[in-house]
Amino acid sequence: MENTSYVALSRQTALWRQLEVVANNLANANTPAFKDQQVMFTDYLVKTKSDTTPFGRQVSYVRDVGTLRDTREGPAKKTDAPLDIAIHGDGYFTVDTPAGPRYTRDGHFRLDENGMVVNSAGLPVLQQNDTPIVLAPNEAEVSVAGDGTVSTENGMIGKLKVVTFDNDQELRAVGDGTYQTAQTANVADTANVSQGMLEESNVQPVVEMTHMLTIMRNYESIQNLIQNEHDRQMKAMPVLSQSQQTA
Numbered sequence: 001m002e003n004t005s006y007v008a009l010s011r012q013t014a015l016w017r018q019l020e021v022v023a024n025n026l027a028n029a030n031t032p033a034f035k036d037q038q039v040m041f042t043d044y045l046v047k048t049k050s051d052t053t054p055f056g057r058q059v060s061y062v063r064d065v066g067t068l069r070d071t072r073e074g075p076a077k078k079t080d081a082p083l084d085i086a087i088h089g090d091g092y093f094t095v096d097t098p099a100g101p102r103y104t105r106d107g108h109f110r111l112d113e114n115g116m117v118v119n120s121a122g123l124p125v126l127q128q129n130d131t132p133i134v135l136a137p138n139e140a141e142v143s144v145a146g147d148g149t150v151s152t153e154n155g156m157i158g159k160l161k162v163v164t165f166d167n168d169q170e171l172r173a174v175g176d177g178t179y180q181t182a183q184t185a186n187v188a189d190t191a192n193v194s195q196g197m198l199e200e201s202n203v204q205p206v207v208e209m210t211h212m213l214t215i216m217r218n219y220e221s222i223q224n225l226i227q228n229e230h231d232r233q234m235k236a237m238p239v240l241s242q243s244q245q246t247a
């Protein structure tokens with residue numbers, strides 16, 4: 001009799017996890033280049049003992065196995081800021097950290113006090129020779145070509161290191177809009193970027209709100225099922241006990 005409750009509880013746990021992912025999507029609806037995420041579910045089969053079959057039977061529980069990232073490009077927003085750069089199509093900017101290179105599509109860059117181009121978290125943005133991009137004190141006009149070449153009024157400085165991966169789903173978010181992976185980063189020689197543009201989140205708030213309402217209704221429905229099953233067991237126990245005493 002307990003299998004019904006256990007299966008329902010496994011579904012409730014999965015729904016709670018799904019609700020957390022949807023809430024995170026909504027919280028990042030205005031985060032540059034954020035990618036919508038969805039939870040993946042699968043059956044978890046468990047063999048149980050049974051009085052009616054010699055080999056028992058399998059009960060199917062619900063288990064979430066991970067999240068799937070929607071890697072589709074978000075809409076581009078015009079900002080006219082010289083260090084706002086959007087990638088069109090596949091690709092990630094490369095930034096340097098003490099733990100090694102990290103990757104991001106958030107092109108909201110700025111200059112630090114030393115004239116170095118950094119991202120919103122202050123991490124240096126790398127060029128193709130794996131060195132930071134640094135402007136001289138007398139350089140004020142920055143231009144970024146469609147292939148990622150960075151220039152000033154004094155000439156070319158370098159070229160943004162835009163990379164691609166064989167499987168974007170293996171990238172793991174590590175905060176500040178950056179990702180890490182054990183995959184080999186392939187330098188995108190045909191990068192397509194736009195200066196003065198910023199990629200927005202691809203989250204659709206109305207769709208996520210609909211998902212949230214559906215999840216909450218399903219959660220409440222399962223809660224009612226668990227309560228009804230509990231009530232049924234409580235009513236059945238005195239009857240079964242009386243039957244055993246009579247026998």
